[in-house]
Amino acid sequence: MAKATNDAQLLIQSIHKAYAATPTNLKIIDLYVVYAVMTALIQVVYMAMVGSFPFNSFLSGILSCVGTAVLAVCLRIQVNKDNKEFKDLPPERAFADFVLCNLVLHLVIMNFLG
Amino acid sequence: MAKQLKVHVFLVLICGSVLLSNGSVIRPISDAHRSAATELFVPSHDGSFGSLEETYEALRTFQVLGVERSGDKTEGICKTVSEKLSLPDSTTKDIFHALKIKGILGCSTELVDFDGITSRLQYVINDASSLLELYYSLGGLLSIKEQGQNVILSDVHATFQAIKALSQSDGTWRYDTNSPGSSTFAAGIALEALASVVSLAGSDIDQSKIAVVKKDINKLFDRIKRYDDGTLYFDEKNVDPDQYKGPLGTSASVVSGVSALAAVSSEKLNIGGEKISGLAKFFLSIGVPGTTKDFFYQINSLASLESNRVSIPLILSLPATVLSLTSKDQLKAEVTTVFGSPSPPLTVSLLKVLTPDSKEVTHFEKKELEYDQENRIHFLDISNIDVGKYSLIFEVSMNDPELAENYATGGQISVTTFLTGNVKIDKAEIAISDSDASSESVKKLDLSKDSMVSLSANHLQKMRLSLQLKTPLGKSFKPHQLIVKLQHESKVEHLFVPDMSSKQYNLVLNFLGLVEKFYYLSGRYNIELAIGDAVMENSLLWSLGSIELDLPEAPEKAPKPRAQPVDPLSRFGPKEEISHIFRSPEKRPPQELSLGFMGLTLLPLLAFLIGLLRIGVNFKGFPSSAVPASFAVLFHGGIGAVLLLYVLFWLKLDLFTTLKALGFLGVFLLFVGHRTLSYLASTSAKQKTA
Numbered sequence: 001m002a003k004a005t006n007d008a009q010l011l012i013q014s015i016h017k018a019y020a021a022t023p024t025n026l027k028i029i030d031l032y033v034v035y036a037v038m039t040a041l042i043q044v045v046y047m048a049m050v051g052s053f054p055f056n057s058f059l060s061g062i063l064s065c066v067g068t069a070v071l072a073v074c075l076r077i078q079v080n081k082d083n084k085e086f087k088d089l090p091p092e093r094a095f096a097d098f099v100l101c102n103l104v105l106h107l108v109i110m111n112f113l114g
Numbered sequence: 115m116a117k118q119l120k121v122h123v124f125l126v127l128i129c130g131s132v133l134l135s136n137g138s139v140i141r142p143i144s145d146a147h148r149s150a151a152t153e154l155f156v157p158s159h160d161g162s163f164g165s166l167e168e169t170y171e172a173l174r175t176f177q178v179l180g181v182e183r184s185g186d187k188t189e190g191i192c193k194t195v196s197e198k199l200s201l202p203d204s205t206t207k208d209i210f211h212a213l214k215i216k217g218i219l220g221c222s223t224e225l226v227d228f229d230g231i232t233s234r235l236q237y238v239i240n241d242a243s244s245l246l247e248l249y250y251s252l253g254g255l256l257s258i259k260e261q262g263q264n265v266i267l268s269d270v271h272a273t274f275q276a277i278k279a280l281s282q283s284d285g286t287w288r289y290d291t292n293s294p295g296s297s298t299f300a301a302g303i304a305l306e307a308l309a310s311v312v313s314l315a316g317s318d319i320d321q322s323k324i325a326v327v328k329k330d331i332n333k334l335f336d337r338i339k340r341y342d343d344g345t346l347y348f349d350e351k352n353v354d355p356d357q358y359k360g361p362l363g364t365s366a367s368v369v370s371g372v373s374a375l376a377a378v379s380s381e382k383l384n385i386g387g388e389k390i391s392g393l394a395k396f397f398l399s400i401g402v403p404g405t406t407k408d409f410f411y412q413i414n415s416l417a418s419l420e421s422n423r424v425s426i427p428l429i430l431s432l433p434a435t436v437l438s439l440t441s442k443d444q445l446k447a448e449v450t451t452v453f454g455s456p457s458p459p460l461t462v463s464l465l466k467v468l469t470p471d472s473k474e475v476t477h478f479e480k481k482e483l484e485y486d487q488e489n490r491i492h493f494l495d496i497s498n499i500d501v502g503k504y505s506l507i508f509e510v511s512m513n514d515p516e517l518a519e520n521y522a523t524g525g526q527i528s529v530t531t532f533l534t535g536n537v538k539i540d541k542a543e544i545a546i547s548d549s550d551a552s553s554e555s556v557k558k559l560d561l562s563k564d565s566m567v568s569l570s571a572n573h574l575q576k577m578r579l580s581l582q583l584k585t586p587l588g589k590s591f592k593p594h595q596l597i598v599k600l601q602h603e604s605k606v607e608h609l610f611v612p613d614m615s616s617k618q619y620n621l622v623l624n625f626l627g628l629v630e631k632f633y634y635l636s637g638r639y640n641i642e643l644a645i646g647d648a649v650m651e652n653s654l655l656w657s658l659g660s661i662e663l664d665l666p667e668a669p670e671k672a673p674k675p676r677a678q679p680v681d682p683l684s685r686f687g688p689k690e691e692i693s694h695i696f697r698s699p700e701k702r703p704p705q706e707l708s709l710g711f712m713g714l715t716l717l718p719l720l721a722f723l724i725g726l727l728r729i730g731v732n733f734k735g736f737p738s739s740a741v742p743a744s745f746a747v748l749f750h751g752g753i754g755a756v757l758l759l760y761v762l763f764w765l766k767l768d769l770f771t772t773l774k775a776l777g778f779l780g781v782f783l784l785f786v787g788h789r790t791l792s793y794l795a796s797t798s799a800k801q802k803t804a
Contacts, residue, residue: 035718035721042717050703103780
């Protein structure tokens with residue numbers, strides 16, 4: 001048993017070290033994704049507590065968080081220099097796409113919010 | 115139900131009176147006609163009654179009826195007449211009517227150019243175009259001659275032939291040589307035109323020509339039509355919708371034509387008094403007409419009949435056709451001309467009295483009616499005839515046999531009369547007996563006393579009601595309606611009709627068989643007796659009393675009584691109020707909880723910002739030089755503005771405004787973003803290469 005926890009601790013430490021090597025901008029994006037998902041989770045907990053009465057509001061809130069998380073993930077994929085597929089895509093272009101898609105998403109969200 | 119029975123009785127009385135009028139009560143022209151004429155013919159503001167034709171009809175009607183009209187603007191009418199006569203382009207129809215009005219009113223003849231009019235009319239006659247033109251122009255010439263001028267018809271023979279040529283083989287006439295259709299109405303006009311020719315010709319005419327026309331008249335009279343009560347009239351065989359005048363107009367035209375021709379022919383036209391009498395009855399059977407045209411047709415025709423040379427019709431009429439034996443009414447009849455003028459001395463006899471099934475009342479012999487000189491009424495005492503509806507057959511004969519040819523008395527005349535009286539109810543009794551008919555408790559019923567019987571019976575017993583009905587002369591009477599009604603307290607009713615057997619009416623109710631019909635309802639039943647007939651002066655609805663019926667319990671499958679009719683007015687009363695149930699609002703969480711969670715949602719944002727700081731975010735990449743920096747600022751500002759727009763959109767804007775603003779901001783943002791990002795891209799590319 002002690003070995004298991006030891007292994008787990010070693011695992012976590014190695015992941016931590018590996019992660020520290022990632023570039024800063026990717027870390028920002030990762031933090032953003034974590035933030036969006038946390039917000040979504042809090043909304044789900046609230047809905048579980050009080051019931052889904054204005055269901056459209058609940059959906060739009062959830063969808064906003066999830067949608068922006070997905071777009072951030074797409075941005076991370078495109079910006080990551082280790083990704084061979086998007087080698088020729090300038091990161092500014094990817095960022096512009098990210099901004100534009102977010103704006104469209106949030107327009108729809110605001111309409112659905114009610 | 116009581117209302118229904120009363121309505122039944124009422125309906126019987128109405129049917130009785132309707133049947134009476136179906137025999138069309140014929141009465142001579144009376145003051146009712148004169149007052150109706152005054153109301154119907156209303157002059158307009160200038161004194162005329164519409165067109166010249168309508169004015170002539172009104173004036174002729176008033177002339178015949180002898181209605182004195184003060185305040186008539188005769189000068190206005192005379193002036194119109196003179197104007198029409200002096201206009202060069204007035205039609206022959208207008209000239210015809212104008213001259214006739216002149217004749218009636220006696221307008222002054224100063225300003226009228228009679229020679230001019232005569233030559234114009236003569237020209238039309240020579241042209242011999244159509245029947246109506248010939249009729250109007252000949253009629254105009256005749257009016258001029260009657261007003262004292264000297265008029266000579268140029269070619270009598272040709273004119274006579276022109277009219278005669280239009281006749282058809284069946285007695286009708288065509289309107290002109292071109293039109294194929296012929297009509298009886300045209301025949302009347304043609305005969306009148308021929309009469310005008312004869313009277314204009316004076317002694318020049320050949321009477322053999324008139325003999326030929328007599329054949330046409332006979333053929334015409336062969337087509338006369340007949341109603342059941344003996345009235346005769348003329349009608350068209352082929353109806354032309356534009357020209358059809360109806361039986362009244364057609365008959366009026368023929369009567370005018372035939373009487374005009376009879377007046378000018380030296381020999382008598384043998385048409386027969388019966389036809390004259392039948393036509394007179396037809397015109398009188400209309401009663402008081404409702405339109406001005408009908409009035410003119412009726413009155414003008416009756417005037418022609420009254421003064422015609424064939425035979426003058428005499429009308430037998432009864433002032434009252436419902437006679438009451440209780441008030442000892444006498445049968446009264448009067449014989450007058452169609453206009454109510456007195457007739458020469460004659461005798462009226464009552465030949466037969468017929469019951470509705472055409473059987474003769476046996477003990478009745480032919481009786482002559484006595485004559486009351488003062489009131490000019492023939493009367494008879496009929497107290498030996500029993501109550502009932504009868505057809506009385508009369509016959510009129512002149513006292514002076516030489517006058518019989520000159521008057522048409524109408525042969526045997528049938529008039530429907532009602533003799534009414536009080537019917538007595540005799541030996542009325544009601545009894546309850548056991549089913550084996552052993553004992554009977556009989557109660558006598560008397561209409562004069564106000565007492566109500568009260569009986570009781572159970573379902574094993576029988577109820578018997580019997581009575582006799584007697585007429586004033588003592589014979590047994592069979593009324594139209596004799597109904598016994600039993601009404602339960604809950605308003606459920608049952609009707610029964612007693613049987614008649616040798617002068618007595620009997621009703622036996624065996625309750626054992628009626629239990630199911632009565633819906634097993636026990637309780638108090640009111641008994642009512644309804645007797646009704648047209649000739650009963652004392653038709654009655656007699657509430658006899660009540661009977662307590664004890665019926666067994668209803669089994670499971672017994673029929674329930676029909677729902678009683680609801681008071682019809684209650685359907686329109688206010689209905690019950692509907693309260694709208696609004697959707698109950700959803701249960702909302704307490705406000706503190708919601709606000710707490712809102713705060714909780716902002717926590718991850720804080721965590722995000724703290725994490726950013728921990729990572730070591732910096733603004734080094736922000737462009738330093740002025741122009742790119744401003745673009746970068748605008749870029750971030752633009753994004754912020756869009757987000758602010760979204761907040762406003764959520765709060766109060768609608769989609770269209772938002773989209774419009776978004777359009778502008780989006781274009782701006784695109785431009786600015788493009789500049790900023792391309793600057794950044796170029797910077798990083800420089801860094802790479804450098």
